Amino acid sequence: MLKNKIVISAEKIKEVLKDIADKILQSADIIENIMLIGIHTRGVFLAKRISNILEQKTGIPVLTGEIDINLYRDDWTTITRQPVVKTTKIPFSIDGKIVILIDDVLFTGRTIRAAMDAIIDFGRPGRIELAVLVDRGYREFPIQADFVGAVLKTKQNERVNVLLEECDKEDMVVIEKE
Numbered sequence: 001m002l003k004n005k006i007v008i009s010a011e012k013i014k015e016v017l018k019d020i021a022d023k024i025l026q027s028a029d030i031i032e033n034i035m036l037i038g039i040h041t042r043g044v045f046l047a048k049r050i051s052n053i054l055e056q057k058t059g060i061p062v063l064t065g066e067i068d069i070n071l072y073r074d075d076w077t078t079i080t081r082q083p084v085v086k087t088t089k090i091p092f093s094i095d096g097k098i099v100i101l102i103d104d105v106l107f108t109g110r111t112i113r114a115a116m117d118a119i120i121d122f123g124r125p126g127r128i129e130l131a132v133l134v135d136r137g138y139r140e141f142p143i144q145a146d147f148v149g150a151v152l153k154t155k156q157n158e159r160v161n162v163l164l165e166e167c168d169k170e171d172m173v174v175i176e177k178e
Contacts, residue, residue, distance in 0.1 A: 008150055008173035010165075013133070016149035017046065020131050021053040023147050024100065033126070035063045035094060039103045039115050040070075040086040045166040046133060047102035065090035067101075072114035090122050099125040100147075104162040106132040109141030134173055136160050 008016070028034050031054065038047030044066040051064040068086040101115050116128055131147035136154045152175070154160060159176040 003177045004161075004174045005177060006172050007152060007175050008134070010171035013149075013171045013173070016133060017049050018053055020133075020147045020149055021050050021057065024050070024054065024131065025057065027129075027146070028098070031058050031060050031062065033096075034098045034100060035065065035092065036100050036102055036131075037065045037067050037090060037115075037119065039101060039111060040066060040068045041167060042104040042162050042164050043102045045164050046104060046131075050102060050131070063092050065092070067115060067118050069111060069114040069118050072117045088118070094119065094123040094125045096124070096126045098127050098129060100129045100131055102131050104133050104164075105160050106130070106135045106143070106145050106148075107138055107160070109139045109143035112143045113141050133162055134160055 024034065025031070036047040036051050038044035047064050047066070051062045054062045067088045067090065070085055099119055101112065101119070103111060103115075106112065112130060119125065119128060129146040130143070132145045133149040134152055135145055135148045135150070136152045138156050150173070152160060154175060157178065161174045161176060163170055163172050163174065165171050
């Protein structure tokens with residue numbers, strides 16, 4: 001039987017996203033050079049939220065796109081027989097720009113590796129950075145986030161679920177324990 005433990009509340013998610021936006025602003029030379037690309041599914045919603053926060057703080061709209069990495073994963077055949085391919089929308093040139101990938105949970109690094117492969121098919125960014133709501137460790141690839149909302153100490157067999165209002169009707173981060 002699985003037991004869920006709420007580890008990050010809706011209010012804390014708002015605070016964390018504001019903190020990530022502040023860190024992005026501190027690291028940015030020119031806000032117009034930044035592009036946020038959310039990884040499906042929840043990374044897309046987080047990217048839009050961070051983009052809105054950045055625009056509120058600077059008055060400058062931040063280009064935001066979305067990417068589906070399912071066909072770029074090296075493990076998709078172990079996950080499902082037929083991957084569900086979602087939309088990729090990057091309606092701007094990424095050449096020479098700072099692309100910040102946005103995802104909900106950083107775990108093994110496989111999703112991020114696949115996202116970087118997918119991004120390169122769209123051009124040659126000046127730099128790729130990573131922002132995640134939750135870093136839970138247990139990497140299989142040498143990937144680390146530049147902007148992290150929260151670091152959670154978990155067991156490898158536990159599952160971290162990010163729930164967002166846009167698709168789950170509420171905001172929270174939950175650890176599923178057996």
